[in-house]
Amino acid sequence: MRTIKFLLQKEFRQIFRNKALLPMILVLPIIQLVILPLAADYEVKNISIAIVDNDHSPYSRKLISTITASGYFKLTGYTASFKQADQLIEKDQADLIIEIPAGFERNLVRENTEKLFIAVNAINGVKAGLGGAYLNRIIADFNTDTRLEWIQPGRYNAVPQIEIAPSNWFNPFMNYRFFMVPGILAVLVTMVGGFMCALNIVKEKEVGTIEQINVTPIRKFHFILGKLIPFWVIGMFVFTVGLFVVARLIYGIVPLGSIVLLYGFLGVYLVALLGFGLLISTYSDTQQQAMSIAFFFIMIFMLMSGLFTPVDSMPGWAKMIAQFNPVTYFIEVMRMIVLKGSGFSDIKYHLLKIVAFAVVLNTWAVMNYKKTS
Amino acid sequence: MSAVTFEHITKTYDKGKVLAVNDVSFDVKKGELFGLIGADGAGKSTIFRILTTLLLPDSGRAAVDGYDIVKNYKIIRGSVGYMPGRFSLYQDLTIEENLNFFATVFGTTIKENYELIRDIYVQIEPFKKRRAGQLSGGMKQKLALCCALIHKPSVLFLDEPTTGVDSVSRKEFWEMLQRLKEQNITILVSTPYMDEAVLCERIALIQEGQLLSIDTPAAIIRSFPSELYAVKADNMHKLLKDARAFEGTASCYAFGEFLHLTFKNENNGSAVFLSYLSGRDTTGIEIRRIEPTIEDCFIQLMPEGQTENKNGGAE
Numbered sequence: 001m002r003t004i005k006f007l008l009q010k011e012f013r014q015i016f017r018n019k020a021l022l023p024m025i026l027v028l029p030i031i032q033l034v035i036l037p038l039a040a041d042y043e044v045k046n047i048s049i050a051i052v053d054n055d056h057s058p059y060s061r062k063l064i065s066t067i068t069a070s071g072y073f074k075l076t077g078y079t080a081s082f083k084q085a086d087q088l089i090e091k092d093q094a095d096l097i098i099e100i101p102a103g104f105e106r107n108l109v110r111e112n113t114e115k116l117f118i119a120v121n122a123i124n125g126v127k128a129g130l131g132g133a134y135l136n137r138i139i140a141d142f143n144t145d146t147r148l149e150w151i152q153p154g155r156y157n158a159v160p161q162i163e164i165a166p167s168n169w170f171n172p173f174m175n176y177r178f179f180m181v182p183g184i185l186a187v188l189v190t191m192v193g194g195f196m197c198a199l200n201i202v203k204e205k206e207v208g209t210i211e212q213i214n215v216t217p218i219r220k221f222h223f224i225l226g227k228l229i230p231f232w233v234i235g236m237f238v239f240t241v242g243l244f245v246v247a248r249l250i251y252g253i254v255p256l257g258s259i260v261l262l263y264g265f266l267g268v269y270l271v272a273l274l275g276f277g278l279l280i281s282t283y284s285d286t287q288q289q290a291m292s293i294a295f296f297f298i299m300i301f302m303l304m305s306g307l308f309t310p311v312d313s314m315p316g317w318a319k320m321i322a323q324f325n326p327v328t329y330f331i332e333v334m335r336m337i338v339l340k341g342s343g344f345s346d347i348k349y350h351l352l353k354i355v356a357f358a359v360v361l362n363t364w365a366v367m368n369y370k371k372t373s
Numbered sequence: 374m375s376a377v378t379f380e381h382i383t384k385t386y387d388k389g390k391v392l393a394v395n396d397v398s399f400d401v402k403k404g405e406l407f408g409l410i411g412a413d414g415a416g417k418s419t420i421f422r423i424l425t426t427l428l429l430p431d432s433g434r435a436a437v438d439g440y441d442i443v444k445n446y447k448i449i450r451g452s453v454g455y456m457p458g459r460f461s462l463y464q465d466l467t468i469e470e471n472l473n474f475f476a477t478v479f480g481t482t483i484k485e486n487y488e489l490i491r492d493i494y495v496q497i498e499p500f501k502k503r504r505a506g507q508l509s510g511g512m513k514q515k516l517a518l519c520c521a522l523i524h525k526p527s528v529l530f531l532d533e534p535t536t537g538v539d540s541v542s543r544k545e546f547w548e549m550l551q552r553l554k555e556q557n558i559t560i561l562v563s564t565p566y567m568d569e570a571v572l573c574e575r576i577a578l579i580q581e582g583q584l585l586s587i588d589t590p591a592a593i594i595r596s597f598p599s600e601l602y603a604v605k606a607d608n609m610h611k612l613l614k615d616a617r618a619f620e621g622t623a624s625c626y627a628f629g630e631f632l633h634l635t636f637k638n639e640n641n642g643s644a645v646f647l648s649y650l651s652g653r654d655t656t657g658i659e660i661r662r663i664e665p666t667i668e669d670c671f672i673q674l675m676p677e678g679q680t681e682n683k684n685g686g687a688e
């Protein structure tokens with residue numbers, strides 16, 4: 001116990017003295033948490049649209065004003081021919097072209113039907129997909145509105161109608177920040193906890209201090225604990241600041257579920273993660289090597305954890321990887337507890353898996369640590 | 374009882390490809406100042422790392438204070454002091470914090486063994502609030518010695534303590550070692566500097582993982598088999614070539630500003646050599662018989678092929 005105490009004392013003293021590392025651990029994650037959710041926005045606005053109106057009728061003007069009034073589109077071209085509009089796309093001044101055929105109004109009124117042509121610039125897939133969908137929706141609404149003007153509904157509808165009224169649970173306004181912020185916080189805690197810990201241990205190897213330590217009565221077990229505990233504490237600290245300062249004050253996110261449960265899960269998760277950090281450190285001799293390995297895993301952790309794209313929509317092999325990614329579970333649990341207010345019974349399988357991660361990673365790391373030194 | 378026993382130890386690296394220590398045996402008596410002398414890569418550090426339980430030998434057995442390095446490594450780690458060749462203290466901690474840390478690690482305090490380190494510590498005490506990373510080479514080395522001594526070790530292992538240290542600090546360092554010896558601490562020190570060898574009580578000469586000789590410095594010098602001459606001339610390069618060509622030469626190598634020569638004919642080898650030189654218009658010849666140094670003994674003890682290499686390098 002005494003050994004652990006002065007090892008911790010030494011470790012914290014070194015961490016707080018490192019003027020380059022301290023801001024990296026404490027300040028950078030907070031800045032990232034403030035900035036990243038603002039950028040990682042799924043809502044697409046300011047889609048440039050070019051309109052080719054061959055009809056010049058009241059109805060076509062009405063359609064155009066409906067589109068521009070929606071707030072999603074920015075009219076960047078109103079051209080006489082499709083060719084001109086096409087050039088706007090070439091110059092990257094328009095993302096979408098909508099062509100209104102001549103006789104639009106006439107056909108609509110007389111034959112009750114008309115076709116519109118939409119061309120989408122699909123270089124940016126997200127923008128194209130969402131822009132096209134928005135436009136379809138607006139035109140559909142326009143369609144309904146126009147019909148309502150003409151047809152006086154009788155006692156019974158001539159055509160049976162199904163109207164869909166969706167309701168978003170747990171995030172009624174579909175505010176993407178509500179699910180991005182907990183997810184990003186999970187990734188940040190992962191980086192600070194796991195990778196900083198790995199770098200710290202490798203530093204002792206690189207500088208050679210581990211050589212001196214090994215010729216002392218300090219037991220390996222104590223030495224490892226002395227390394228893991230500080231980063232466990234730092235992980236907890238960063239999480240607390242992220243949750244109660246950034247998420248609450250800036251984004252107004254108040255966890256619905258139990259804080260104790262959240263911290264309990266985080267505690268176990270950090271143990272698993274520190275085991276991972278320790279494992280990295282046993283496989284590298286220099287901080288540069290450790291950094292390269294860490295970078296590889298950061299990318300996987302970020303992109304294959306369901307942070308940006310749902311795991312369910314990934315191909316089978318990617319789902320497999322996501323299942324072996326502890327971050328996946330932490331992000332899921334974060335979102336469940338924070339947004340949905342899930343209780344222990346909802347996350348118990350997640351917890352079980354993280355416990356398994358903790359046991360496997362730490363055992364592997366300690367075994368490998370003993371072998372190499 | 375011996376403080377250190379080292380019996381038929383062999384150690385290889387890279388799964389047997391590199392032979393670092395080849396069947397080396399020696400003994401260090403209690404309270405002795407014992408030197409391992411050898412060039413870089415001779416295997417000195419490997420021997421230290423085996424004795425400090427950092428490495429396991431492939432074969433052979435070794436003991437420190439009677440404790441086996443494999444079975445009782447925990448006891449050894451608690452009772453020896455080790456100063457690695459590379460500065461291995463925490464650069465971001467101050468002198469005082471480093472010393473305190475290592476004292477606590479060994480379950481003692483600075484106060485308890487202050488007497489032992491006082492002579493050394495007073496020299497760096499004015500800078501005790503300075504971080505170890507910002508110290509000069511000599512001060513770092515003193516701090517490392519303090520940290521290795523703070524738990525009053527029974528055996529002190531110093532791996533090349535004077536490498537990269539200026540000559541004044543080197544001299545000071547050896548004086549400190551002499552004083553520590555009076556405290557009855559066994560000291561095992563390694564060095565690539567031959568001039569430091571005579572400061573040890575006994576030395577072991579090592580080359581390429583093999584022990585060449587092991588004795589007191591005086592005995593090693595006495596055992597030099599032939600008369601040694603130092604020769605100088607105006608044109609040293611020509612002299613070296615001539616000396617090599619001379620059939621009576623037993624060995625010949627550049628040594629500082631002189632050539633060191635031994636002759637096959639013990640009685641009048643030098644006289645024959647002089648008359649040989651006079652026929653080859655050499656000017657400014659100076660020749661005298663000298664006492665061999667440890668370095669001469671070392672060169673003489675090296676296997677034939679390696680001597681050639683050494684001379685080639687010195688030319």
